[in-house]
Amino acid sequence: MFIYSLRASTLKFFAVVCVALVTVITLIAFVPAYGEDSKYVSKNMDIDYTGVKTNEDRIEFLAQFGWEVKPDAVESAEVTIPSEFDKIFTGYNEIQKRQGLDLSDYRKKKVMRYTYEVTNYQGADGVVYANMLVYRNRVIGGDVCSADVSGFIHGFEK
Numbered sequence: 001m002f003i004y005s006l007r008a009s010t011l012k013f014f015a016v017v018c019v020a021l022v023t024v025i026t027l028i029a030f031v032p033a034y035g036e037d038s039k040y041v042s043k044n045m046d047i048d049y050t051g052v053k054t055n056e057d058r059i060e061f062l063a064q065f066g067w068e069v070k071p072d073a074v075e076s077a078e079v080t081i082p083s084e085f086d087k088i089f090t091g092y093n094e095i096q097k098r099q100g101l102d103l104s105d106y107r108k109k110k111v112m113r114y115t116y117e118v119t120n121y122q123g124a125d126g127v128v129y130a131n132m133l134v135y136r137n138r139v140i141g142g143d144v145c146s147a148d149v150s151g152f153i154h155g156f157e158k
Helices: 008-030 055-063 087-098
Strands: 075-080 110-118 128-135 138-146
Touching (some): 087 138
Antiparallel strands (some): 075 110
């Protein structure tokens, strides 16, 4: 005959282990994953968004995505990220979030916008531009878009 008894401290120990296990399982199930399938992270994790000081740095940044641009910026302007995002700017920020960036952290900040003409965009009629938003030598946002009225706009990735 074999008799086994449990003390109250042993029961408490198993209760704590069970609660911890349930907590871990819940976190795994409900916390979003940040990997290749995440809609807010760039698919190419080798992209460097920092150290963008000169015109050559900006051209090299765009080359990371496979874009070839004319050597001089079409436009460079200082712009202010609005404190409140309207419907259009919210949509633009969604494009940024899909490529792992977010303009929400830069509200009311003055940033530089550089616009380059893309020379190797396949399948587009007309002029295609690459816009970059740079704050303190770091790319914080941008897009590739068509200058055509019925054109397109998307993130840096092809």
